[in-house]
Amino acid sequence: MVRCVVTGATGYVGGRLAPRLLDAGHTVRCVTRDAGRLRDVPWATRAEIVTADLAEPEGLAEVLADTDVAYYLVHSMGGPDFEAADRRAARNFAAAARAAGVRRIVYLGGPDPGDADASPHLRSRAEVGDILLAGGVPTVVLRAAVILGSGSASFEMLRYLTERLPAMVTPRWVRNRIQPIAIRDVLRYLVAWADVPDEVNRAFDIGGPEVLTYADMMRRYAAVTGLRPRLIVPVRVLSPKLSALWVGAVTPVPGRIARPLVASLVHEAVCAEHDIARYVPDPPGGLIGFDDAVRLGLAKIRDADVETRWATAAWTGAPAEPLPTDPNWSGGTAYVDERTRPVHAPDAALWRVVEGIGGETGWYSFPLAWSVRGWMDRLSGGVGLRRGRRDPHRLHVGEALDFWRVEEIVPGHLLRLRAEMRVPGRAWLEMYVEPGPDGSVYRQRAVFLPRGLAGHLYWKAVSPFHAVVFGGMARNIAHAAERAAG
Structure with missing residues (x-):
């Protein structure tokens, strides 16, 4: 049994990771700014839920006390000076984990931005990983690009663009290569690192078995779902900002969420290595391919069995004030x-x-x-x-x-x-x-x-x-x- 702390348990990945850690026989303490948001989830009574804000260092060491593995699954999706906020939270968490004697930190980040022209969102995700790696606690950074699963923002964006637009004029980034990964494989990696004994302190690229362009993904989605072939015409005039507005108009993903998603697609995101297999071997049938990931995601939606959704996460700001009770x-x-x-x-x-x-x-x-x-x-x-x-x-x-x-x-x-x-x-x-x-x-x-x-x-x-x-x-x-x- 491993004692785990999960931050970001109200988010898309964290809300799925916590019950899987519990099912694997581990203890789970969820850290959230608003404990009420986990009150009704099916696994709430099996986990310990504590209230803390990573932006405030006081008390974090106590939250992380008696912890073997701490999962860092929080990040900003924008807002004023979000890079500084992410930097401060990561430093606070690393210091508290070191003081509490945490054995390992596991962080789910984004693809390696590679160059100075990368988006602020990708730079911030990479910087958080660097801060945790240098924080004095052995840290595993998992770098994933597009995550495919029911309820993920990336999947919803792909789904609605493809289903609603039989013909589309698209930005140039639809030709960029991407290595998407199924949410089931992401969760398998995250859970596995609770048991890996080696004191590893490095980043790993994680991706599915196929490298595709975004245009390939839309065409493959159409084929899997029985839609007519999509006509995709890339043009040079749609900037990332205009692309985000386009995504916001066609899909349920609002512009402020679409902007960092689009910005992460402007650069190619292909795994440079698969070293993680030395520690977490691929399953017997191999990693889940794109077509199967789409089928699994759509089956969950059809059966109303979507565990978590991008929309449930608190993307910006502090928890909102509840309805006042003062009659005056x-x-x-x-x-x-x-x-x-x-x-x-x-x-x-x-x-x-x-x-x-x-x-x-x-x-x-x-x-x-x-x-x-x-x-x-x-x-x-x-x-x-x-x-x-x-x-x-x-x-x-x-x-x-x-x-x-x-x-x-x-x-x-x-x-x-x-x-x-x-x-x-x-x-x-x-x-x-x-x-x-x-x-x-x-x-x-x-x-x-x-x-x-x-x-x-x-x-x-x-x-x-x-x-x-x-x-x-x-x-x-x-x-x-x-x-x-x-």
């Missing part, structure tokens, strides 16, 4: 739209409708208005509606749900969503299920805390539409529950 809002102004409807259906039927809201199901009210609001958000650099939901039936705290995030869920009673669309203030939507004389009662509350004059003007501009949007939503949710109950 600390002297500020709160706008509230509240609606209540009796429902001639049992509590359980109403709750199934509430918990299944969003994604492909929609929001039970004026679809055009929701669609327009989603497009407005994307045009302003927000996430829009396309993030959808991970599971069509179940939600847990911290999950992304279209342009909301689940802030609280009390099964059978309350679903509270925090807005992540771009608005001049903070907004929440609460949905309650309560007992009623003829079945149940649905109660809905929208709360908006304006920021400055723009916030007040925003609420006044949209409030005339609330009767249609929020009123229709409450009415249609009630009707859906009654229909479901028969």
Whole structure:
């Protein structure tokens, strides 16, 4: 049994690694800035969850105490001075690991940037690896390019570009060579390094068995999924910035996430060595090829068995403030739209409708208005509606749900969503299920805390539409529950 610490457990890779380490018989301590976001994951009761911020060195050594292997799976995807933030977090972590006597650090980074013209994102990932390697604790840096798996940002980008565009004018980087790797192989490497006894202190390139261009990947994806062959015409005029806007318009991946992804594709990302096989041998059937990785990812999506998604990770900033409980809002102004409807259906039927809201199901009210609001958000650099939901039936705290995030869920009673669309203030939507004389009662509350004059003007501009949007939503949710109950 190995004692493991996993940082980034609310992210795409960390959220899959923690349960696999537990299944392998290891103990797992997850480090997160917001422990509530791991409250409802299926494996939460099997792990120890502690709250800490890698940007603050105080207490990190205690968090890492009695640890054999520490997994460093955090990084910024942009924001002001993100390189300095990543540098500071890595230095704090390395120092704390050394003080705590950690046996090994394992870091999942990006491909070797190679030259000075590399993107800031790739340079920062490489710098973090160098800091950890020089930190005094034996460190393994795994350098991966495109990771293919259900719910990964890279996979979603490839999937939507290929499925939605039978013919496309593309930037030149679609001709660059890439060595993608399946998420299953990434996780196999990560788990294996908990048991490798050698005191290795170096970086390893990791990739799948095939080297492809991005255009090859789109064509192969189309072939695997039975789509007609895609017409791809590379041109010279689409810069990485314009490419990110193009990706943001066509796929669920917003521009601020697409930018570092595109920037990592501008340079070729092919493994220079496969030395990792000396320590973690390839499986008997070999590493997973591109076509099989696509099939596995799509099967997970089809079966609603997506463990983690890129949208669930907290990409920027500190954890958002929850809905204030002070009834006077600390002297500020709160706008509230509240609606209540009796429902001639049992509590359980109403709750199934509430918990299944969003994604492909929609929001039970004026679809055009929701669609327009989603497009407005994307045009302003927000996430829009396309993030959808991970599971069509179940939600847990911290999950992304279209342009909301689940802030609280009390099964059978309350679903509270925090807005992540771009608005001049903070907004929440609460949905309650309560007992009623003829079945149940649905109660809905929208709360908006304006920021400055723009916030007040925003609420006044949209409030005339609330009767249609929020009123229709409450009415249609009630009707859906009654229909479901028969």
